[in-house]
Amino acid sequence: MNNRDHPEQVRVTSRIGRTIVSFCDGADTFHADTLRRYVTNRCGMVAPESTGRCLRSLRQKGVLNYEVVSHSDSLYKMIPVDHTDDNQIELDFR
Numbered sequence: 001m002n003n004r005d006h007p008e009q010v011r012v013t014s015r016i017g018r019t020i021v022s023f024c025d026g027a028d029t030f031h032a033d034t035l036r037r038y039v040t041n042r043c044g045m046v047a048p049e050s051t052g053r054c055l056r057s058l059r060q061k062g063v064l065n066y067e068v069v070s071h072s073d074s075l076y077k078m079i080p081v082d083h084t085d086d087n088q089i090e091l092d093f094r
């Protein structure tokens with residue numbers, strides 16, 4: 001079993017993913033540090049790259065979408081995603 005399939009890893013990653021979705025629902029633009037602080041405040045300490053990795057995974061799965069406005073400022077802009085045809089958004093990161 002690889003590390004990403006470990007039940008604890010899946011549980012933690014899913015919790016972070018749900019927290020990111022909650023944050024992004026109310027955001028137009030945001031800085032990566034603001035998102036990391038939000039996740040840490042709600043999930044406790046997480047590995048430094050976990051938030052960014054989960055954010056990219058959610059984008060890849062079509063759960064949310066964003067564009068990087070400024071790499072140097074780590075500034076992101078949310079892009080609306082139409083989920084009207086989706087039966088359920090799956091936040092399982094296995």
